[in-house]
Amino acid sequence: MNSTEIVIAIVLTTLLILLLIAGIVISFFVTSRQSARQRAAFAEAQLKYERELRLVETEVSEHLMQKFAHELHDNIGQLLACINLEVENRKYGNPAMQAELSLVGTYLNEATDQLRLLSRSLNSEYVSNLGLRKAIDVELGRQQRLGKFSVDWKSDDHPSTLDNNQELVAFRIFQEVVHNAIRHSRAKNLKVQLTFQPSFQMQIADDGVGFHFDDTMNSDRASGIRNIVRRASMAGFHCVVDTRPGFGCRYTFDAASGNNDTTTAKATMYNGE
């Protein structure tokens, strides 16, 4: 074997190994792409399943609320009406007790009104028929009558850009946020803004105690917020929770950048404007 043959042999062997390495790299690359495709398909199936599950959950909870609303309206409402009738009868039969019974009658009327409004707000058909703007208006009126806090409520006059399901979800989100404000925030003022142009945006702010977003989300006390975030993502709303301890809380739901699961937490002060 002369020098040239040795050089050729070594160079050819080196090139052969180079080809082998290229083959290995290409096969790794192909398998990785296949596995990435499988992962993507799996994630998509998982997402679809989650969506279906949320839809079923919503349907079940809406059905339950509807049933509850009917029960309130038909049974308890009827009972209260009967009691009211009885009080009125007693008033006529017992003129000495008229002043005391009138007070009871007033409270009963108030309870009946509150019950009627509550049953309406729980009834999804009522919300669909009324529209989001009017439903929020009625619900805020009910809350104001309870005297928990003062409400600053603003809305534009543009027609709704949401479909019926989105309106219903937006209303349930609104109820959950208000419920949280009543239960946890010790707020004195509530500010609600609703706009449909240029795109849907619902902003609910309170001047309550606020909270640390990450800590709350990592704790077991976050079921309400998780529910809000989950519903918002289901309806395709982008949700921004703007809060920190001692500085109130502001939720912004936005359909302009919708159809993503993003929830952003910021920390700025509620200025009460």
Place this chain on the structure above:
Amino acid sequence: MSETLFEILKWMKESGFMFLALITGAFAFRFFNKFYKLIFFQVVLSIVFYIGAYVILMYQASNHWMYNVYIFAEVMILLYAAQLYLSGSTRKRIVLIGIISFLSIYVIEGVTDGFSDILNITLVAAGLIVVVVYGMVMYSALHQTDFDWKMSPELWLCIGTLVYFACNVPFIGLIHQLLRYDAKLVDSLFYITEVLAAIRYLMVSVAFIIVWKQAAQRKLTL
């Protein structure tokens, strides 16, 4: 004077990609994790040994012993970096077996044949071990990457390492026989190693640049 200048220029040409890797690595160093820090350390070490080999040749006839020291340091750094990178006990165990095998072959060949000549069996074994280990690194890097594969720094790094270590085996494996047969032929064939080293360090530079670019993008979006 002109001869010295010519030597320096020739040396710069041969080690140009090594310096490119050094420069890009120095710029991207603050974004490196432990794995890339070790790879960068290996680049620094290779430059130190490269300079050292030239200096030693001025005073001694052979610098083979230094090459033996270098290959020990290089392979140990690369294997330790892979050990840090890879997750999963089986893969880590394979790297550990690679390290133990390399050390055993190194010591046995060194003690038997002496450290003054190139330990070519050790070099071939090191080549095979590094190819297996960095094949695993590339496999796991590609399977972790959901984004654009071209932007996976590990991929480029592994391609360079695999090409260098695998393609060096035929030449290094026969180096003793070739030295006995024709020393000038070895000098000619050493060109293969130089080309492979250039490819390797070019790929390392690309990997460093990608790490740098990705870190800069992350910083902008935060």
